[in-house]
Amino acid sequence: MNRVFFERCPRQVAADLIGCRLIHEVTPGVRLEGTLVEVEAYLGDGSDPGSHAHNGPTGRNAAMFGPAGRFYVYRSMGIHLCVNVVCGAEGEGAAVLLRAVEALSGRERMLRNRGGRGGRELTSGPGKLTQAFEIELAHDGQSALRGPLRLLCPAGDEVPRIQAEPSISLSKAAELPYRYFAADHPDVTRSPLNRRARRHSSPYLRGP
DNA sequence: GGAATGATGTACT
């Protein structure tokens, strides 16, 4: 995985990210690791009304307009943090939101971070995974290619079956954004939790 | 199982 990987269309990046690893080396020797099983693409160039970048750069979304391959971390609904990877060309404002992972290592520490909520509730949502992985606002703008918090493509040949779920209608856009998830992990997120998905009764990481 | 709601920070009108 290199910077060119992220300099493509966010939908291609999103599809290729499924099955990749999210790694957070909190301190030397303490390593949290998981497999990405659900992401969501946000297009750039003002073409995605649902994107934080749609109305141009602000203090919060500045990282989205920086070079590809860096994290964009922001506070959602006042309580939770969400983490994206910046994609496309610099200044384009494209990104992929990391929505769910399957925990691989450091599960006990994640469980503590999550206040004891484990099982499917451990990392099955944008706010949950940032809490479990100890992702903070300080990671905003940092590289996703190297550093304590980073993404890694597995060398193996385990290529998960990918499903794309076009969110057929945001109130503002026709068919954006796009959610991608590993079909092999239908249980990682609960059924529709966010209002938008509920409103349009679109399946939210439901099994085949 | 599914639906409604409060908590809470920030950007923006």
Added chain:
DNA sequence: GTACATCATTCCG
């Protein structure tokens, strides 16, 4: 003031 790229809790069946 309003709208959110959410989550946990509390209802109801």
